[in-house]
Amino acid sequence: MFMQGITRRGALLGTLVAPALIERANAQSTFDWRRFRGERIEVSVQTSPRGTLLQQHNREFEELTGIRAGVEVVPEQQHRQKIIIEYASGRPSFDIGEVSLHVNKRQVGRARWNTDIRALIADRTLTAPDFDFDDFGAGMRTYATQADGRMDTLPAFADYFILYYNKELLAAKNVAVPTTWDEMFDGAKRIEDRSRQVYGHVGRGVKNANVVLWSSFLLGTGQRDMINAERQLITDTDDAIWATVQYQRFLRDASPPGSIGFNWNECQTTFMQGRAAMWVDGIGFAAPLENAQRSRVAGKVGYAVVPRGPVNHHCALFGSGYGIPEASAKKGPAWFYLQWALGKQMQTRMLAAGAGVPARSSAFRDEAAMAGGPFPREFFTTLAASAPIARAGLPEILPVTEFRDTIGTALTNTIGGADPATEMRAATAAFRPILERSERET
C-alpha cells in the first residue's frame, strides 16, 4: 500500500530535499528552538539599515522560535539617551538593547546594566550547536568585552571609515586615488571649481560629529590615540595639533562653504549631488550613494581605504553590540533572539545589503551574497582591507560625549580660522579635569 504511493517524481523530489530535512532534523534533535514559544520580547535598536533588516526578517525569527518579538527602532542619538535612561531606571522596557560601543560601552559596563553573555554561550541547553562563537572576529570580540573581562554585549557590526570618491570628478582632472593625506588634499584642490560649486572634499564640520574625522588624521600619527597608557588626555601634543592642522586645511580650504555646520547628512547630500569629489566617512553610506533613485553618483562611486598618515596607517573603527539587560525577566528568549539576529544568515544579509561590516567572519566567505548586491567588488575589498588596519576612533572613556563636545567645538573654531594649537590646548585643559575625575570614580 505504502509502496504503491511512491512515484518516480516523488522519489526524485525526496532525494533532493532529504539532506536539508536531515540537517534540520539533526539540529532539532540537539537543540529546541521552540523552547520559549509563546513568550514575547521587546527589542530596541537604532534606526539604520541594520534595524530595517531585523524588522524585515522578524517573522522568520517568530516562526523559528514561536517567540513574538517587538522591534523598536529609534534614531541613533535619541536611542542612546533612551536606553541609558531606561537602564538607569532599573526597569528597562526592552529585553535586548543596542549599545554603541564607541559611546556607551564603558558606561553600560561600569553600571553592570547588561548580563554577561559568556554564561549564556556556555550553556548548551540555551545555545544552538551551530552558533559558532569563534566565527566572531577576534577584534570585535575584544571590542565588546569590558575591562574586567565581562562580555555584556554580543558584537553586531563594525563601522570603518573609508574613502568615497567620485570616479568621474577624479578622472576629469586626472587625479589618482590618494594614498596619503597630502595627495588627497592636492587632488581635492585640483578638482575644486567654485564657480560650478564643485569641491574636492566634503567632511563633517559640526561639533561632536567632527571628532571622528579628526581622529582619522590622528590615527596616522605616531601617537595614534587620544589617551595614553596611563589614561591621561593627550590631545594637545604635536601629533594632535598636526591632526588638527590637517582637519582645518581640509575643512576650511578644500570643502564647500558652510562645512562648519555639516554633519554626515549634509556631506552625504553634497556627495550624492556630485558636488564633492572625496569624502571620508563610515561604510554605511554606500547603500544610499548607490541608490539610483536618490543619488546622482550611483555607479560612479569609488571606494578605498583611508589615506595613510605620516607614521601609521589606520582607519577609525566604531561599532555596536546587542545586550540583554540584567533586569530583563526574559533572558532565555532574548538570548534566542540574539543568536538569530547575529547568526550567520543575518550577518550575511547585513553584508549583502551594505548595512554594515558584520562581526562574523563567515559572511565575507559568501561570494554569492556579495555578488548579488548593488555594490561593486571594490566595496568589499575595501572593507576587507580596512579590517586589519582598524583602530578605535574614539577613546574608551566614560564621558565620551563630553569629550566629543569639547574637542569638537575646538575643531569647529579652527574652521572659522582659529589657531589649531591654541584651540586644542584650551580644549584639552577644559576636558582634562573631567576625564581625571571620571577615571578616579571608575
Place this chain on the structure above:
Amino acid sequence: MSSASAIAAAAATIERRRRNYARTYLWFVVPAAVAVLGTILFPWAFTFFISAFDWHLGSPREFVGFANYAKLFTDERFGLALLRTLYYTSLAVVFPLGLGLAAALIFNQKFPLRGLARTIFILPMMATPVAVALVWTMMFHPQLGVLNWLLQEIGIPPSMWVYHADSVIPTLVLVEVWHWTPLVMLLLLGGLAALPIDPYEAAKIDGATPFQTFRYITLPLLAPYLVVALIIRTIDALKAFDTIYVITGGGPGSASETINIYLYLQAFAFYNMGYASAVVVVFFALILTLAALLMWTREKVRP
C-alpha cells in the same frame, strides 16, 4: 421661638450644611489635587532635590548642597548660553510683535479675498515645529538650498544662514518669526475687533490723520492685547528648543547654544543630572521673574 433664636438656628443649619457639603464633596477634589501634585509639584521638588547632588547617570549620587549653583557663576559656557538666550528672545519677540501688529492692521481693513489671505497667513502656525525645522534646514543648505538659489537669481550673493556663527541666531529668529507672527496677528486682530468705535468717530470729526489715530487711539487701546502677545511670545521664545535643536543642535560650535540646549546637553548627552537640575531651577526662576514683570506691566497698561 424668638426671631433671634430662629435666625441663629437657621445660621447654624446653613453652617452645618456647608460643613457637610465640604465633607461630602472634598473627595472629588482629590484626583485633581493628586494630578497637580504628581505632575507639577513633585517634578519641581524632585528637580530641586536632585540639584543638590553630584549625580551622573550610572554612578552613585553624592550630596553637594548648593555647589552646583555656585558652579553656575563660574561656568563661562552657561553665561554665554544665557546671553544668547536673551539675544534670541529679544529678536524673537520684537519682530513677531512688529510684523504681527502690521498684519493685524492690514487684515482689519476690508479688501477682496481677505478671508483667504488671512487663512494663508496663519498656515505656518499650524505646522509642527520639528517638520518646519527640517524643511528650513534643507532650504538653508549653502550649496543646494533654495534660499541661496533665490538670492543668486536676483543678484544677491549667497548667505551662510545657519552655517556661520555670525548669522546663525538671526537666521533661527527668521524661522521663529515666520512660524509665530500669525499667532500675534490673531491676538491683535481680536483686540482690534473689540475696540470701541466712538473714539474713532470723534477723531474723524476732529480731523485727525491716520497716523495720529493709530498713535493716540489704536495703540493705547490695543496695549493690553499687545502685552498679552508680549507675554506669550517672551515665554515661548525663552523656551525655544525644538527648532534650534533640529536645525543647528546649538552650533556651529556653540554659536546658537541657548540655555535650553545647554541644559539638554548636560542632562541627556553628558548625563550630568545634578548640574542640569541646577540649570533648570535657575532658568525657571528667570522665566518666573520675567513673567511676573510682564504681568505687572499688563496691570499697569490696563485701561
